Amino acid sequence: MKKAESIVQKVFPRFGVNKQREISRLLYEISRRENISPQEVIRTPPSGDFKKVKETLVKRRFPHASLHGELPPPFLPGLSLDPSARALPGENDYSPREVVVEQEVAHSWLSDRVRSAFPDASFSEVPSMKRHLAARTRFTLADYSKRRDLLFIVSEPHDFFKRCPCTKGAVPCGYHVFNLGFGCIYDCTYCFLQEYVNTPGIVLPANIEDYFDSFVRYRRSPRARAWHRGGRMRIGTGEFSDSLMLDHITGYSSPIIDFFKKHLDTVFEFKTKSARIENFLDAPHGGNIILSWSLNPQGVIDTDEFHTASLRERLRSAGRAAAAGYRVGFHFDPVLYFQGWERAYAEVIDAVFQAVRPRDIAWISIGTLRFSPGLKQVIENRFPENKILDGELLPGYDRKLRYPDSIRYPMYEKMIEKLRKHSREMPLYLCMEEKSIWRRVGIIPPFTS
Ligand code: SF4
Structure with a gap:
């Protein structure tokens, strides 16, 4: 620069x-x-x-956008690279150096499990994480890059679950988010958490029973009844974290599977880039648990999804989950545009249908790369070698940076055509995409919003 x-x-x-x-x-x-x-x-x-x-x-x-007359004023921020912000390579295995536990949950099942999983970590107790961090007003990218060193176990006071905010102008998919944890041990170049997280570590709540209580209260409310109009409510963890990244330690999945056996009018999804499904295989479940994987070609996983499971491991896990009676989901999100993208994604789609049968699939979503303008500088600071920012990313209908319509539309069209060759019935939806694109690709939203 x-x-x-x-x-x-x-x-x-x-x-x-x-x-x-x-x-x-x-x-x-x-x-x-x-x-x-x-x-x-x-x-x-x-x-x-x-x-x-x-x-x-x-x-x-922006040659493509220019040729197709799709050139809004581009986002051209100043650039200053801070070497301390760079993502740290780290091990794939997660092992925090320090665990800070709120006193209220110091003797909870979660702290016990974390203590035995990480015997070499230093443990301390504090009255509250919020107060413990109060002196720190600003968290830097360097803190974000070191977040895997620090784990907080907390009693979450109120942020249990909410309707997915989607994005302004997009067709919503009626999703609800179960906020089970904040921060992720993986490091994807495009992850919005890099700009969003304001805690210098990974946060895990120990009071999962309060989540269930708040869900029951919500489900009985007139507002929820009106929204769902008898349809099945879709809910899942995985907005502010990866649903299964630490499930071998937290075991969150077991009480969730058990709880939702009593709520068959709800479908609960665990979204992951891991292969941590051991807790699911022998668990009796109600048929309303979906295990889903975000997918990308292995080349993209190597350069943009650090510490995550390989494509082969993800698909092998999907096959095992389906064999154990779970329905599975797949999220092609974000789909990246690069030379040879069509072939690379077509191969992933073929591999999906070698791993599972179409009838085992609950849904597949597709969403091309998009992110808020602020994330652009975060990505170039944390991942200076990234290639994703070389794409033609321009302010779109929701002001997020995305590929122009003339790139996005054929990408959706080709992906859908390829998927439909394997199954015509399987529910497909676009993630955070505007109505005009849905209309052009001819997809009817499969879920009530
Ligand atoms: S797995 Fe998901 S939450 Fe974790 S870093 Fe990647 S995009 Fe972010």
Whole structure:
């Protein structure tokens, strides 16, 4: 970036600071995308005033969007790389150095399990996590990168579950989120938690019975009855964490499976990138538990989903879950656009149907890469080698950065066509996607919202 800045200062000395910043950003992004130096990008400097120069570089940075007349003003923030924010490589195995337990749950089943799972960690008790952290007003990306070292066991006071907020302007899928934990031991380059988490560790609640009480109260409320109109409510963990990342230690799944046997009007989903399904295999369940996996080609898992299970392990687990009588789900989310994407995802789809039968599948969702503008700088700080930001990501209908329609639509179309070759009946839905795209790909929302 420094190189790009100094070239811009030399070549366009009359541009003001903000204009130089935008041109430097464009130069930097083009040089990454085309794998050449910023110097080469500007070998023959575009002529004209700032507007002309910017226009020329924007067209080169977003060639596809420009060709299809889909070029909103791009998001061109300043760039400052902080080496301390970089994601730490770490081991795939999770082993926190420090565990902080709230006094109220110091003798809970969860603290006992965590103590025996991590005998070398240092344990301390505090009256409340919130107060313990009160002196810290700001959490940095460096804290986020070290979050695997610190584990909190808490008594969650109120944030039990809620309707999924979806995204403004998208077709909702009526999902509810069971907030069982905050923070994830995995490290996906595109994860929104990097920008969202305000705790320097992983947080696990020990008072799971309070979640069940709050669910029962909610389910009886007139509001919930009106919303679900007799349809089955879909609910799941996995919005602020991975549902099964530590299930071999927490054992959260066992009471959940047991509880939802009494609530067959609800379908409960565990979403994961792990292969931690041992607690499910022999558990008697009510047929309303869905185990689901986020899927990507192995090449993407290697470069963008650190510490997670391989594609083969995820699909093998799905096959084992189906053999144990569970219905399974798959989430192609986020689908990334790169050279050869179509073939890579087609191979994953074929592998899915080698692992499970169509009738074992409860649903499949598809969602292309999108994220809030603020996450762009977080990703480049934490994962400077990432390739996902080289894509043509532009502010979309909800202001999130996403591929333009002319890239997204054919991606959905091709994925759906390939999936439908395996099964015409299986429920498919798009995640956080606007009505016009649903209409164009011809999918009817399979769930009540
Ligand atoms: S597994 Fe999910 S929650 Fe965990 S880092 Fe990846 S995207 Fe985020």
